[in-house]
Amino acid sequence: MGTDSKPKESSGKGKGKQAASGADDGASKGKGKGGKSSDAKGKINEAYKKLQDGWLSNGDKVPPAEFAKIAAEYSECPSGKKGSDLGWFPRGKMAGPFQDVAFSTPIGATSAPFKSTHGYHIILCKGRKN
Structure with missing residues (x-):
């Protein structure tokens, strides 16, 4: 969910483990016109508000299990069923x-x-490895 300001790695070879949820606006796939994009934007903003209300407004980090629950609820991406974990x-x-x-x-x-180009996202960065 797609969730950001993480420091850039100095090496171009780094790998990141990201869990991300995206609400597809259809633009990249040629589906739908007009309202679908605004629906997707509203949906991603609603998901982000849940994250803010639960953790981010208090300066807390979102627990990965809670991020996965919200991703499963809001994501329109096939990865949403598995908490939107994209792996490394x-x-x-x-x-x-x-x-x-x-x-x-x-x-x-x-x-x-x-x-x-694939829609709206929030990313939770779980880690990086070189």
């Missing part, structure tokens, strides 16, 4: 904005909602 991936595997946010979100932190 290297730089260069994910598209532009998604990769930028994933590798700039601090470990343990949750990103703000953002849009990529």
